[in-house]
Amino acid sequence: MDRELEVVIVPVSGVDRVKAFHIETLGFRLDADLPVRDGYRVNQVTPPGSACSIIFGDGLTPTAPDSHLGPHLIVTGLEAALKDLAARGVTVSGPVRDGSGVFHHAGDAERVPGFHPECVSYGSFASFHDPDGTLEELTQRARGR
Structure with a gap:
């Protein structure tokens, strides 16, 4: 059975800054921007031609912002x-x-x-x-x- 990597969750600070960088600067596709409630927001972006997406936002992971290294x-x-x-x-x-x-x-x-x-x-x-x-x-x- 194949197992494909679908998404990587990246802890960030400044969700709007990171979103703008990926969409406006790198040309990634915006798949979702879901402001569920205060302190919980999910953004998903996908690089051109990629089957794997990146998720970032608020309240997604206990990992420190900007600590994920090297996708x-x-x-x-x-x-x-x-x-x-x-x-x-x-x-x-x-x-x-x-x-x-x-x-x-x-x-x-x-x-x-x-x-x-x-x-x-x-x-x-x-x-x-x-x-x-x-x-x-x-x-x-x-x-x-």
Whole structure:
């Protein structure tokens, strides 16, 4: 039986700021903005082409706002994605690759500036903030993924 990831809940502060960033800046689709009652609001957005959505809001999780690290948005062309984000006014750090060959270390540990020299899938990354997010280049999925 297949099991597909449907949604990731991300604790945030400033729901309207995060919503505007995803919708207006990144071009995500707004699936829901449900102000259920005072202190409980659910927003759901979906990246273009993605089957998985992000939920954020008020009263959704006991986790501290802005503590969720590094959701990865997968793109088939990292260089083009970096240009697109820059055109949208998003500050991006990268591209980088991981010196150990495996990503993801805490902070900047093992990050090597530049694209992977062989342009392999899962080899080059870039990150942006507000909320924290990571782009990963994936031109061909690894077997079984």
